[in-house]
Amino acid sequence: MKMAEEDKNSSPLDEGTEIIAHTAQTAYATTAAVAAGGTAAGMAAGTALAGPLGTVIGALVSNKTVWKILVSIFLFCFLWMFIIANMIGIIFSYLGFANADSYANEAQSTQLTNIRDRVEEVLQQEDYKKEILKIINKKHKAVLKEIDQDKAEKYAGHELVVVDEYETKLKRNLGYYLAVLMMENEDNSTVFSFLGYANSLGIDMSTNLSSPYDSFFYEAAQTYNVPAALLIAMGKVESDFNPNVVSGAGASGIMQLMPSTAASLGVSNVLDPRENIMGGAKYVSQLIEQFKGYSNGLELAIAGYNAGPGAVMKYGYQIPPYAETQAYVKKVLGYVEIQQHQTSTSSSSAKDAQKSDADTEKLQTSYELLKESVEKHLDSFFDWSVTDERKGEATETIYCMEVNGKRGEIDRTTYEQILAQGGNAWQENRTVVSKKVEYTLALLLNAQITGGSGYQYKFVTNKTTFDIVIKLLEYLQKGVDAVKNALSTIFHWTDFVTGGSSGDSFVAGNIDASGDIITYDTVGKGVKKVVYFNQTEEPWKGMSYGSSTIGASGCGPTSMAIIISTLTGQTVTPQMTCAYSIANGEYVPGMGTSHSFPTNAAYHWGLTCERVGKDRMNYVVQSLKEGKMVVEICEAYTITGSGSGHFIVLTGVTRDGYITIADCASRERTGKVYSVETIKSYGRDLSEGAFWIVGKK
Structure with missing residues (x-):
């Protein structure tokens, strides 16, 4: 009865307490046995956990051969899982790609080439090309009308000059610009349809x-x-x-x-x-x-x-x-x-006819998709701004004759008739003041697709990626050529890589890769228009520069890209100057760009360069007035306020004696002028000098 009473009074909490106590005793016994030795530990663990059966388990656990087998099985499973997880990287290494960056950039380049070829194929059809140009021309005329209206309101007495990048850039490379437009703005499905490929599942689209x-x-x-x-x-x-x-x-x-x-x-x-x-x-x-x-x-x-x-x-x-x-x-x-x-x-002839019709339909589809893309993004094609306003003197020839004893002006035709009849007429030259205003109708479309770095092959950790790998292996069975063809016609490059400085968002916004044009009001022969690049903006910001990026460490190469592009008339981008810096050993990991870089880069692109110190500011100012440009290395905590040095470009001198600059890290600072003393105070105190004066040969 007493036992019965104890059982009756026992609660789930009491039972839980007993289990916890038993567990604690087991753990204590096992821990003590472990301190005594491996075999004893195994036996103690088995006995404490499961009685006689536990003894058997303990004997197995303490057996070295069993442990070796278990470790081998574990290592095999781990190795197998590692191989599966890294299967994409293994396959692409077999295909000859050095790394994920190599594949991603080559894939983007291949896709752009394919899109451009298809765009050119569409534009070869006169009706298609005429319709697309009609859409673009309508927008172009609307922008020109805006320029005319602005000129009439603000510069009524000026002669109008228009720098029209529609004529100088877009019309000359229409296929290329439209290909970049398609690649940047359309999704994978639309691009594949535009290219006339089979859809993502590889299903035959021909149907009857x-x-x-x-x-x-x-x-x-x-x-x-x-x-x-x-x-x-x-x-x-x-x-x-x-x-x-x-x-x-x-x-x-x-x-x-x-x-x-x-x-x-x-x-x-x-x-x-x-x-x-x-x-x-x-x-x-x-x-x-x-x-x-x-x-x-x-x-x-x-x-x-x-x-x-x-x-x-x-x-x-x-x-x-x-x-x-x-x-x-x-x-x-x-x-x-x-x-x-x-x-x-169906008959063979019918299939041939269907194929021909299908090809025609696919080209028409490509045209419709291209036209739709142009219409959809038309507002991002052009913009305009006033880029120069100037006065000048010109010599004008006038024609005169005597009328009632007084001098009168006549037109050239009358002048020539009077001379032919033996009459009295003459020419005079006079100086007239002319006023001109320059507008730039700018093309905002990107000039290139920029590759990136920092890509990684995807790990096979989910069913989606696993199924893609299985499909890839199926193509691999047909040979390397088959799988490489499938990479551009069936798959999209983002199926296999992740990360990167570009990825699916490598769009370069409205920054033309050929640089912006900034106009300065400088005296003498000073530079009036500068090709400007900003290292903190895409596409440059995320591009690799040694172990860093252009955005973080590329002020030196970007500053030289500004100078070289301005003085030579070539398009020399920050990516190009960074590549030269690395190839020439001018990049210092963890530090940035060597001070030998401006001189070597200037010589490389056919310019002169002279390095001077802060004690020769008068010479720096005079050089700017002569049309040269100057690179300055600024001390930390000066112009940028940061704890590292910074390269800027001095572009000219104003009528008030202030210095204009191009700061590749700030458009705001670029828009300001600085006193000579301020510029001098920014410069580093270096024995070889803080200024590099660059000019044409």
């Missing part, structure tokens, strides 16, 4: 299905890079091609779009067959892109259309276990399979 709305399906297929057979199959299952059907849930039209989905896709009238099909195709394209990394990506895209992409992700990227969705996927794929069978039995 019959439908009352074939033309709309084909147009949507080409526009959004989705197989027409798939779209028609989905239209058949969704609505049996009834444009007026509305489901109980509110889905409408041939592709059964929900109101919210239709709105997000830009469909204003869901009952319009063309709008509805185009919206459905756009949604399918998005789903294909979302699930392309999975081996069953097509099925997931179809399932996502029916049940929503969230449901697909919820069930581990498998077809959701809904009877309706699973039946829907089977029906759609069944209709696609029927069409594929019909296509395979």
Whole structure:
């Protein structure tokens, strides 16, 4: 009875206390045994944990052979997991790429070349080129009109001079600029469609299905890079091609779009067959892109259309276990399979005709996508500003004759007639003051795609990446050439790498790689227009410079890029001067750029250079007035306020005796003027001097 009473009064808390106590005793016994020796520890652990069975376990644990086997198995598993995780890097090393940076930059260059070739192919069609130029010309004329209006309001008495970069830059390299525009601003799916490649899943887009709305399906297929057979199959299952059907849930039209989905896709009238099909195709394209990394990506895209992409992700990227969705996927794929069978039995001549038509359609699709991209980004093509305002003197010839005993001015034709008749007429020269205002109609499109550094191959740590690797290995079985072709036609370079200073966001904004033009009001022969680069802005900021970046340590090379580009008329970018610095041993890790760099760089690009100290400021000022430019190395905590030195460029002298500068780290400081004493105080106290005077030979 007493035992019964104790059992009756026992609580879960008491039982937990006993378990904790037993665990503590076990741990204590095991710890003590470990101190006594390995074998004893194994036995004690086994006995303490599981009685007689534990003794057996303890004996195994204390056996050195068993430990060796377990360690070997662990190391094998670890090595295998390491190989799998690093499979992308291993494959690309086999393909001959030195590292992820090498692959990423080569892939971007290859893609830009392919896009440019396709743009040129489109522009070879006169009708296509004429239409695209018509769009650009309309914007160009609108900007010129703005310039005329501004000139009339602010510079009515001035002669107008327009530096038109549409004529000097864009028209000469239209294909290249438009290729960069496409690569920077369009997503992967659009670019692949523009290039005429198979879509992300490698499905044949040629199809011969019959439908009352074939033309709309084909147009949507080409526009959004989705197989027409798939779209028609989905239209058949969704609505049996009834444009007026509305489901109980509110889905409408041939592709059964929900109101919210239709709105997000830009469909204003869901009952319009063309709008509805185009919206459905756009949604399918998005789903294909979302699930392309999975081996069953097509099925997931179809399932996502029916049940929503969230449901697909919820069930581990498998077809959701809904009877309706699973039946829907089977029906759609069944209709696609029927069409594929019909296509395979068609005649050879019919296939050739279809291929020719398909090529024509693909080129038309490329044109439509290019035209759409131009229209969409047209506002970022041009801008304008006043870049110079000046007065000048000119000699003007006037023609005179005597009229009623007085001198009168006549035109040249009358003058020549009077002379021919033996009359009295003469010429006079007079000096007139002319006023000119210069506007620059600037091209804002980027001149180049800038590669980057700091890329890493993706680790194979999820199913998406694993499936991409499996697909890559399938191509590798066909040979190196096959896989390299697939890298640019099936995959996108961002499928394999991550990080980098550029990545998907390597867009260089509105900074032209040829540099900005800044106008200065300087005296004498001083430089009036300077080619300006800013190291803190893309594309330069993230570019590597030795173990650092141009943004962090590239003030010296950027300053010299400003001077060299201005004085030589060449486009010498910070990337080029940094490359020269590294190749010439001028970059000092952890320190920046050597003081020997300005002289060597000037000589390399055919300029003169003389280094002087702070005691020769009069000579520095005189050199600026003669049209030379000066690099100054500033002391820490002076112009920048930071604890490191900084290179700036002195560009000229104003009428008031102040010095104008170009600071490659600050547009704000570039817009100011500084006294000679201030500039002198900024300079470092170096025995060889803080100033490099650079000029033309």
